Amino acid sequence: CDASILTFIxxxxxxxxxxxLLDLFKKYFQYEAEMRxxxxxxxxxxxxxxxxxxKKRREVMGKDADLVFGMEEAQVDFMGLSHRLITASKGxxxxxxxxxxxxLKKTTFGSYYNxxxxxxxxxxxxxxELSLRExxxxxxxxxxxxxxxxxxxxxxxxxxxxxxxxKAEAEEAAEQKRLADYDAKxxxxxxANASLPDADKAVKIRDL
Numbered sequence: 001c002d003a004s005i006l007t008f009i010x011x012x013x014x015x016x017x018x019x020x021l022l023d024l025f026k027k028y029f030q031y032e033a034e035m036r037x038x039x040x041x042x043x044x045x046x047x048x049x050x051x052x053x054x055k056k057r058r059e060v061m062g063k064d065a066d067l068v069f070g071m072e073e074a075q076v077d078f079m080g081l082s083h084r085l086i087t088a089s090k091g092x093x094x095x096x097x098x099x100x101x102x103x104l105k106k107t108t109f110g111s112y113y114n115x116x117x118x119x120x121x122x123x124x125x126x127x128x129e130l131s132l133r134e135x136x137x138x139x140x141x142x143x144x145x146x147x148x149x150x151x152x153x154x155x156x157x158x159x160x161x162x163x164x165x166x167k168a169e170a171e172e173a174a175e176q177k178r179l180a181d182y183d184a185k186x187x188x189x190x191x192a193n194a195s196l197p198d199a200d201k202a203v204k205i206r207d208l
Contacts, residue, residue: 002029024064031060050076071112078108086132094133101132126156182208 002025009021040052054073057065085104089097109116129152130137137145146166154162185208193201 024068027061027064028068031057034060047080071116074109074112075116078105081108089132090135094136097132098129101128122156126152129156 005025006022009018009025013021034056035053040049044052054065054069057069061068081104082101085100086097089100092100105117106113130149133148133152137148140148150162150166153165157165186205189204189208190201193204196204
């Protein structure tokens with residue numbers, strides 16, 4: 001497989017691009033080979049293993065490691081940094097937490113920011129913003145909380161999708177209310193008719 005890739009590059013490109021690509025892929029193949037032979041200690045945790053990978057990449061590939069793995073490493077760095085920020089920012093307003101989160105994302109991703117944002121799952125980004133605003137949302141009256149949530153949904157999913165989400169949530173709330181009403185009426189019925197034969201109870205409950 002490696003030989004096929006090198007042959008393709010040799011046949012497809014001219015110098016100096018060909019030599020640059022051949023050198024890049026040969027270094028990458030060497031890195032893969034060394035990882036197969038001597039990977040990180042099996043007892044190491046995730047961060048220790050990833051630090052091992054990063055060090056080995058630069059030993060083998062030099063500055064080309066940033067070209068090949070830069071975006072991935074920025075994403076991994078952001079995972080840890082964002083988790084710490086979310087924990088440390090509790091107590092701040094939702095607006096301030098969202099602002100800090102976005103600033104951290106731009107700083108950590110740097111030149112990869114636009115590319116990574118385009119690849120992000122929209123629903124996941126929406127859920128993160130809701131979690132950052134959760135404490136503020138809990139303090140609002142239900143109507144205002146729904147209105148603010150709808151604004152956020154429209155920003156992420158568009159007006160039509162936000163309307164569909166609101167409709168689905170209203171239907172779900174109505175269904176949950178019906179279930180709660182039924183549970184209350186069933187308990188009331190059973191309490192008031194404890195001596196009724198089981199067969200008659202089953203008929204009444206089914207009707208209910």
